[in-house]
Amino acid sequence: MTENEFAEIVARYGQPLRWSRTLDVSQNQTRVPFRDRAAEIVLAIPRPNQRVLLHIKDFYPPTAYRLLTGGVEDGERILDAARREIKEETGLTIALARWLGVVEYEFIERNGRSKFVSYIFLTEPATALPHTLDADERICEFREVAWGELGNVADTLEQLPGDWGDWGRFRAIPHRLVLKAISNFKF
Numbered sequence: 001m002t003e004n005e006f007a008e009i010v011a012r013y014g015q016p017l018r019w020s021r022t023l024d025v026s027q028n029q030t031r032v033p034f035r036d037r038a039a040e041i042v043l044a045i046p047r048p049n050q051r052v053l054l055h056i057k058d059f060y061p062p063t064a065y066r067l068l069t070g071g072v073e074d075g076e077r078i079l080d081a082a083r084r085e086i087k088e089e090t091g092l093t094i095a096l097a098r099w100l101g102v103v104e105y106e107f108i109e110r111n112g113r114s115k116f117v118s119y120i121f122l123t124e125p126a127t128a129l130p131h132t133l134d135a136d137e138r139i140c141e142f143r144e145v146a147w148g149e150l151g152n153v154a155d156t157l158e159q160l161p162g163d164w165g166d167w168g169r170f171r172a173i174p175h176r177l178v179l180k181a182i183s184n185f186k187f
Contacts, residue, residue: 001078009078013099017181021173024108025166037071039117041082042174044100046125051144053130058140061164063156065143066171078119086123089137090130098122100181103173120174150179
């Protein structure tokens with residue numbers, strides 16, 4: 001992301017929280033870091049009754065519900081990626097409401113280090129039922145939880161067993177950022 005793009009997003013959607021996290025994945029590199037992309041979009045989609053949308057894929061452990069995410073393609077602008085991912089993952093047309101955060105990761109690997117970035121957005125509320133438009137995503141279920149339960153979601157992800165452990169620790173971080181960022185919001 002260029003400085004101009006960053007400033008443009010801040011002007012439209014507010015100043016994000018900025019976190020840096022280092023994760024040691026040197027013992028088990030089967031699930032992270034990503035080799036096919038350098039960044040992703042994370043979506044916090046409000047639902048009715050002060051809830052937020054989660055999803056699970058058919059190959060995840062059965063407790064691995066999480067916020068929706070999607071890759072940023074080479075050369076793609078962050079806002080374009082966010083809008084594309086909303087449509088692909090939910091089948092809905094939902095406007096972005098606020099830029100919640102940026103998490104810059106450094107993964108410690110057996111043979112060096114790699115970097116990855118999560119750009120986290122809050123959308124406008126969605127009342128229609130989601131349905132993925134991309135079967136390759138393998139989303140098998142959506143679930144809604146109260147915003148305050150995102151800490152429990154993060155705890156569950158951090159405790160995933162076996163070769164899902166590093167992935168779960170990585171996936172938990174945006175949930176904690178969202179929980180912190182929305183602590184003063186009214187839904």
